[in-house]
Amino acid sequence: xxxxxxxxxxTEDPWQLLDQAALDEGSPIPENGPIAVPIxxxxxxxxxxxxRNSPLGVIVNGDDDLAALYADHSQLDLIAIExxxxxxxxxxxxxRQLVRSGFxxxxxxxxxxxxxxxxxxxxxxxxxxxxxDERFQTDHLQAxxxxxxxxxxxxxxxxxxxxR
Amino acid sequence: MYQYxxxxxxxxxxxVEQFRDQTRRFLKGELPEDEFSALRxxxxxxxxxxxxxxxxxxxxGLLSSTQMRKLAHVxxxxxxxxxxxxxxxxxxxxxxxxxxxxxxLAELAQVQMHAIQTSGNCIRNTTTDPYAGVAxxxxxxxxxxxxxxxxxxxxxxxxxYLPRKFKIAxxxxxxxxxxxxxxxxxxQMVQNADGEIGFEVLVGGGxxxxxxxxxxxxKFLPKQHxxxxxxxxxxxxxxxxxxxxxxxxxxxxxxxxxxPDEFRRLVEEEWAHIRDGExxxxxxxxxxxxxxxTLPDYDANAANADAHASLGxxxxxxxxxxxxxxxxxxxxxxxxxxxxxxxxxxxxxAPGDITDSQMDAVADLADRYSFGETRATHxxxxxxxxxxxxxxxxxxxxxxxxxxxxxxxxxxxxMIVCPGFDFCxxxxxxxxxxxxxxxxxxxxxxHLYDLGEIRLNMSGCINACAHHHVADIGILGVDKKGxxxxxxxxxxxxxxxxxxxxxxxxxxxxxxxxxxxxxxxxVYVDQRRENESFAQVVLRVGIKPFKERVYATAx
Numbered sequence: 211x212x213x214x215x216x217x218x219x220x221t222e223d224p225w226q227l228l229d230q231a232a233l234d235e236g237s238p239i240p241e242n243g244p245i246a247v248p249i250x251x252x253x254x255x256x257x258x259x260x261x262r263n264s265p266l267g268v269i270v271n272g273d274d275d276l277a278a279l280y281a282d283h284s285q286l287d288l289i290a291i292e293x294x295x296x297x298x299x300x301x302x303x304x305x306r307q308l309v310r311s312g313f314x315x316x317x318x319x320x321x322x323x324x325x326x327x328x329x330x331x332x333x334x335x336x337x338x339x340x341x342x343d344e345r346f347q348t349d350h351l352q353a354x355x356x357x358x359x360x361x362x363x364x365x366x367x368x369x370x371x372x373x374r
Numbered sequence: 375m376y377q378y379x380x381x382x383x384x385x386x387x388x389x390v391e392q393f394r395d396q397t398r399r400f401l402k403g404e405l406p407e408d409e410f411s412a413l414r415x416x417x418x419x420x421x422x423x424x425x426x427x428x429x430x431x432x433x434x435g436l437l438s439s440t441q442m443r444k445l446a447h448v449x450x451x452x453x454x455x456x457x458x459x460x461x462x463x464x465x466x467x468x469x470x471x472x473x474x475x476x477x478x479l480a481e482l483a484q485v486q487m488h489a490i491q492t493s494g495n496c497i498r499n500t501t502t503d504p505y506a507g508v509a510x511x512x513x514x515x516x517x518x519x520x521x522x523x524x525x526x527x528x529x530x531x532x533x534x535y536l537p538r539k540f541k542i543a544x545x546x547x548x549x550x551x552x553x554x555x556x557x558x559x560x561x562q563m564v565q566n567a568d569g570e571i572g573f574e575v576l577v578g579g580g581x582x583x584x585x586x587x588x589x590x591x592x593k594f595l596p597k598q599h600x601x602x603x604x605x606x607x608x609x610x611x612x613x614x615x616x617x618x619x620x621x622x623x624x625x626x627x628x629x630x631x632x633x634p635d636e637f638r639r640l641v642e643e644e645w646a647h648i649r650d651g652e653x654x655x656x657x658x659x660x661x662x663x664x665x666x667x668t669l670p671d672y673d674a675n676a677a678n679a680d681a682h683a684s685l686g687x688x689x690x691x692x693x694x695x696x697x698x699x700x701x702x703x704x705x706x707x708x709x710x711x712x713x714x715x716x717x718x719x720x721x722x723x724a725p726g727d728i729t730d731s732q733m734d735a736v737a738d739l740a741d742r743y744s745f746g747e748t749r750a751t752h753x754x755x756x757x758x759x760x761x762x763x764x765x766x767x768x769x770x771x772x773x774x775x776x777x778x779x780x781x782x783x784x785x786x787x788x789m790i791v792c793p794g795f796d797f798c799x800x801x802x803x804x805x806x807x808x809x810x811x812x813x814x815x816x817x818x819x820x821h822l823y824d825l826g827e828i829r830l831n832m833s834g835c836i837n838a839c840a841h842h843h844v845a846d847i848g849i850l851g852v853d854k855k856g857x858x859x860x861x862x863x864x865x866x867x868x869x870x871x872x873x874x875x876x877x878x879x880x881x882x883x884x885x886x887x888x889x890x891x892x893x894x895x896x897v898y899v900d901q902r903r904e905n906e907s908f909a910q911v912v913l914r915v916g917i918k919p920f921k922e923r924v925y926a927t928a929x
Contacts, residue, residue: 272613296409297495299535303612306532310647326396326405326413333531347404356392359381361525362532368652370601371381371525372659 214339272300280311293321305335328353333364376666378486394476418489429492434520435463435750439737444485446733463750497527503551504751516546518663537615537623555872578629581838589634602653606645670745676710681764688767697781716756717780725791726754735776785822794834801834803851803858815888844868865912
């Protein structure tokens with residue numbers, strides 16, 4: 211699964227993203243290395259996870275209750291936000307609120323991440339994009355610059371056009 | 375009107391190329407159908423019953439004559455010689471080739487037009503009062519705020535994939551001509567106790583299968599907070615609006631489910647994070663937006679004695695012009711001027727349709743007599759807002775020569791009608807045959823004038839594109855075992871006294887619609903007291919007498 215960061219393809223992704231079903235079936239947590247777990251699992255096993263002494267992330271989506279996350283993300287190095295379908299835009303607002311709450315590490319887009327939404331995701335606060343192999347083409351990198359101007363503020367420059 | 379700067383132009387130019395590439399990838403099979411569907415809708419392109427349909431944005435209904443001529447050119451070159459104005463004051467073309475759409479968009483971009491966000495689950499074209507800036511009962515011209523909203527909402531990165539479509543209307547007059555209470559957000563300019571002008575914010579109005587009047591969640595919003603407050607509403611809606619059922623995904627359902635108080639609390643909580651932030655409008659930005667909507671160079675001599683006498687002569691000698699003057703023109707704020715309404719409801723033509731040559735004719739009239747601008751109304755007509763009284767006769771003659779001067783504004787045949795089953799893939803029933811039937815049945819203009827102001831709106835399906843719920847007489851087409859039937863409701867209003875019509879009873883077959891309307895009007899004529907309008911009678915007597923007459927069995 212190609213991962214884009216800073217509008218480039220990252221070859222080494224150190225993160226292991228663990229899914230709820232595997233964890234529920236007893237799949238072991240790796241002893242070392244950065245891992246991200248679903249936020250439900252994180253809530254249930256927070257202390258054990260924090261004792262691992264490796265970078266920790268969570269995976270969230272629009273159905274999760276995120277109020278606590280905004281208050282308590284200083285322990286996290288990565289927050290992955292899932293887009294369950296092409297038409298589900300909740301992730302954009304979640305990223306926006308995360309940035310606003312001061313989270314400044316990796317915000318990764320997961321799930322239905324396709325070329326035509328990359329620029330919108332970046333403007334909303336995502337800084338990493340995991341794209342399915344079968345959908346990825348190298349020309350995706352051009353998507354970030356298709357529209358070179360914007361009226362709204364972005365994460366990079368929060369000023370709307372009338373304040374620039 | 376607003377003039378694009380280099381950034382605005384770059385945005386629409388680049389959007390054309392972006393869509394061209396998306397269309398190319400779709401036609402090559404690289405972009406799946408369901409994704410292209412969402413992407414093309416965000417650019418106003420539907421695939422309809424007959425062909426693709428392209429809906430072009432007309433921000434807050436304002437068109438320059440140059441833009442109107444370009445629309446005529448598009449109709450002539452890429453379509454079948456006509457376009458259709460809608461209740462969102464946009465224009466749609468019914469027969470473009472999919473592969474030609476990027477070229478149409480490139481042509482539109484040459485005159486500062488586009489099709490961005492005229493469909494899809496995003497913030498749609500903001501609408502307003504077609505008489506903004508010239509109406510007599512106006513607190514302030516709403517158009518600068520519409521333009522500010524246009525910029526904020528155009529390609530908004532966070533709100534391009536909302537649970538459903540999202541419509542905003544702004545009104546600056548005491549009389550609500552923008553149907554603001556039946557919008558996802560209605561913004562009504564109001565004055566507070568300190569004399570400041572701001573906005574009352576209504577949320578969760580809308581028609582469709584669940585018609586609801588909007589709820590006021592803030593009585594007074596200072597102007598500088600306009601965008602931050604809208605941002606807060608949209609964010610709450612984006613996160614909390616239902617996504618499991620598209621029929622329950624509109625913000626009105628969320629507001630009803632939470633209750634307006636809880637919805638307000640969520641918005642205010644979100645707003646607290648951003649209310650004094652970067653989105654706070656600056657005085658300079660408000661002044662800049664206002665600078666595009668200054669008064670035109672009115673002729674100080676417009677009200678001179680000669681003009682007055684010439685108008686008086688024409689009114690006295692030409693009965694048809696006299697009727698047009700009384701029904702299709704309105705008082706203007708400036709002495710010596712009138713507002714002239716161009717009726718897009720000619721006899722036996724599809725309401726809202728306009729041909730390429732008619733568009734050219736309107737553009738010429740706008741240039742010659744109305745400072746080069748035209749407005750589209752949510753009643754599917756056009757308006758020349760600034761016509762000198764002394765020019766009205768010439769304007770009328772030119773309109774009449776182009777079949778645009780039917781003196782029926784505000785009467786029964788000034789109907790809002792969606793294109794219905796003949797064009798729309800959502801529709802259950804035909805509408806255009808019924809509007810013809812009504813026109814044929816009520817072809818006596820004196821009878822129509824005697825009936826007075828009556829709003830008849832007709833939708834071909836439950837989605838209510840023609841706002842049938844808020845008409846004096848609302849007609850909804852329904853499909854019963856392959857046959858078209860029509861459900862009739864009475865007593866709705868989209869104005870400041872907004873209310874939903876009540877269903878009269880069982881639906882009537884297609885052959886009986888005009889006859890049924892005739893029975894309804896007969897009850898009105900029987901019941902009315904002096905100067906009482908149809909709406910007032912329905913309010914006073916209720917729908918029972920109408921029901922009895924319509925469903926009376928033959929003796």
